[in-house]
């Protein structure tokens with residue numbers, strides 16, 4: 571009998587609950603097919619937690635996550651809470667949970683399915699051979715530096731500070747080199763070292779760490795150039811490592827190589843095997859409640875959880891193969907459909923994937 575794995579499930583807001591429900595069906599099917607056992611515990615987080623508990627990250631939610639082996643998260647936020655400075659500030663919500671759980675490394679693979687090339691923003695010949703991962707530093711940089719307002723000579727000023735220490739850069743660099751080692755041994759470190767002091771420290775540190783990885787070919791790319799090269803020569807990238815805000819932006823850009831942000835899964839990791847798994851997309855208030863969100867990013871996040879936290883490679887492969895089969899058969903949610911009139915909904919897509927899973 572396999573050991574019971576505890577998974578904290580945080581559905582969140584907007585389309586979060588819709589896509590997480592499909593991912594939970596995948597967990598259940600995995601138990602039936604492979605005999606693995608999962609104990610799920612649901613917790614409130616984000617806007618719904620503000621409404622019900624008065625805070626985006628209640629203490630009990632943090633405890634549920636801390637006592638679990640992994641966290642499955644949908645998405646949080648929405649217009650109801652976003653603009654109220656007292657409510658869903660990212661620093662108390664998403665940023666707070668990442669920091670509290672020590673999740674400094676955010677892995678965002680952009681997997682291109684051949685049959686979806688028609689949905690991509692790029693021409694098929696430019697996309698050919700593209701398979702890349704953005705490794706985003708997650709608990710430092712301008713997101714976490716001191717922020718304040720002050721009265722300046724010309725009126726009110728707002729200040730966001732960007733801080734990185736050498737240890738923060740070194741640990742993410744080492745992780746990216748390790749990942750590159752398991753792939754095509756190419757690492758692009760993205761910074762803005764022609765302008766930013768944090769980027770100069772970043773580059774120096776990556777260069778120093780690279781001495782321990784002589785088998786990995788390292789290139790440095792300035793972030794503005796990287797944004798352009800991602801559209802010009804995406805297949806020349808394999809692993810991209812970058813700081814928090816650059817990684818946020820570049821991973822949304824990379825999503826469009828796959829056809830939609832509804833396809834991009836992610837893993838947020840710390841030092842051990844514990845991880846938080848979530849789609850890269852947000853709560854999509856514009857389509858929430860309509861049953862049309864693409865659940866594939868969340869379902870592929872479960873596959874990442876199986877690989878990176880549990881080592882259940884057989885079950886991960888079963889999910890990934892099922893997703894490919896369902897897409898190859900022509901099934902599309904609206905975001906990846908060329909002919910929108912043929913699009914299927916969230917539940918139908920989830921069920922097709924569950925039904926296609928095999929041992």
Ligand SMILES: NC(=O)c1ccc[n+]([C@@H]2O[C@H](COP(=O)([O-])OP(=O)(O)OC[C@H]3O[C@@H](n4cnc5c(N)ncnc54)[C@H](O)[C@@H]3O)[C@@H](O)[C@H]2O)c1
Nearest residue numbers: 645646647648652832850851852853854856857863864905
């Ligand atoms: N990790 C998270 O929880 C997370 C991530 C990003 C944004 N957010 C929050 O989500 C809210 C909305 O943010 P946004 O609109 O900038 O970004 P978003 O990712 O929610 O949506 C951007 C666009 O992509 C579409 N989209 C996103 N996911 C989709 C899916 N699965 N299927 C089909 N289409 C999809 C949306 O309909 C929208 O048009 C904000 O409150 C933001 O702070 C949360």
Ligand SMILES: CC(C)[C@H](C(=O)O)[C@@H](O)C(=O)O
Nearest residue numbers: 647660664665818850851852
């Ligand atoms: C909602 C926001 C705080 C978050 C981020 O910037 O990290 C999101 O965009 C993401 O990519 O997970």
Ligand SMILES: [Mg+2]
Nearest residue numbers: 818819822850
């Ligand atoms: Mg983002």
